[in-house]
Amino acid sequence: MNARSFFIKSTTGLSLLLGAAACQSNSSSSATEAAGGAPQLTAGTWRGALSAQGQEIPFLFDVAQENGKTTVTLRNGEERLKLNEITSAGDSTTIRLGVFDAALVVRADGEGKLKGAWVKYDGKEPYRVPFTAEKGATGLVDEPSSPETFASFDGTWRVTFKDEEGKTYPAVGVFKQDGYKVTGTFLTTTGDYRYLDGYASGRTLSLSTFDGSHGFLFTGTTDTAGTGDNYLKKPATHIKGDFYSGKSGHETWTAVKDPNAKLPNANTLTGMKPGQRRLDFKFPSIYEGGSISPTDPKYKGKVVVVQILGSWCPNCMDETNFLAPWYEKNKGRGVEIIGLGFERTPDQALASQKLLKMKQRMNVGYDLAVAGMADKDSASKSLPQLAQVLAFPTTIFLDKKGEVRKIHTGFSGPGTGKYYEQEIAEFNQTIDQLLKE
Secondary structure, three states: OOOHHHOOOOOOOOOOHHHHHHHHOOEOOOOOOOOHHHHHHOOOOEEEEEOOOOOOEEEEEEEEEEEEEEEEEEOOOOEEEEEEOEEEEOOEEEEOOOOOOOEEHHHHHHOOOEEEEEEEOOOOOOEEEEEEEEEEOOOOOOOOOOOOOOOOEEEEEEHHHHHHHOEEEEEEEEEEEEOOOEEEEEEEEEOOOEEEEEEEEEEEEEEEEOOOOOOEEEEEEEEOOOOEEEEEEEEOEEEEEEEEEEOEEEEEEEEEEOOOOOOOOOOOOOOOOOOOOEOOOOOOOOOOOOOOOOOOOHHHEEEEEEEOOOEEEEEHHHHHHHHHHHHHHHHHOEEEEEEEEOOOOOOOHHHHHHHHHHHHHOOOOEEEEEEEEHHHHHHHHHOOOEOOOOOOOOOEOOOOOOEEEEEOOOOOHHOHHHHEEEEHHHHHHHHHHHHHH
16 A cells, blocks of 8 residues: 555544543543453554544554553654543543543444544534544555655745635744655744654655644645656755644645745734833632732742743643743742633633643643633733733743843744754743843
């Protein structure tokens, strides 16, 4: 089977009647067995696939047994996302997807096969995407029989995305190619599309990722012509493609090879309203009865980082994965962090619960508050001193006097390589400068 036919294999006809099983996650039965003892999650590497918009969004995951318990680890390029909340009810198994309010709900579909759905519980409408998996994968696709018959996508690209309404936004594509295998990401002004994994086949590029909150597929075709090793003699210079996001999101994209491609400065995209120099807020803490304000005695005379985030946001989780251990190492220097959570529920208690789960799973030692709904307009209204909130996350730096000195839109996560290293270096430089004042 060639790479392309393997990639677009049909997954229609899947059962979606799995919601009831997902709600019965307190069953004590083993996650490795279904009714009658039929095996489900057996140890090994599996190839999973989400079926959406007539496309297949593939990803790899590993199943293992640790101390008698089943774990599932999602694989996206170099990233490994370990999942250990796995329960069974009847013939279905529910795999909770980390800090996100979502799960894979599956049942056996023959030996070494699964079928089911990716279910998101925090949407305004029911959200289910068909899912299948097969054990024994060695990669997202079979290795092509003619290794030279693919184009080279390696390098940096100047990208423009266009949504269904015709609105465009800039991006930078960064791809690394080893033979037919390709990894990389897209950086945008509001964050990056995280770890993408895929392959080149002929003139076609396919990249995908599944992190529990998002299932992305990027496909593109180059202007490269020729056969055999002519593909490698003439690297691609233009790409035209499609971007599929989960159940219904679709955009198109074009790219031009450009080693100097850059995004607008993330520190200039938003700012304070005229005449404003401080943030003035008081939000309820995730702990009942408490509240958090930058004017609290705890923060007086300290450098304070305000993180605008949501537990549903993978880019926010990338930033939190950096900030949590950073805070533990640096809090003794006179610096604090306040996380303002904007969640997908108006229920304060439920929002607090989601943020508390994030805090516990990610060992977050800094303060977290419930600030509003997961919407940029809502965030802007909650923080009226800001000109606008363009992205989750947004990071605001306050000096020792409590004045806003810098606002950074988005976050370039570890999937962006050197851009992540630059992000961290700039963060540390800003903190060092403010602490010296």
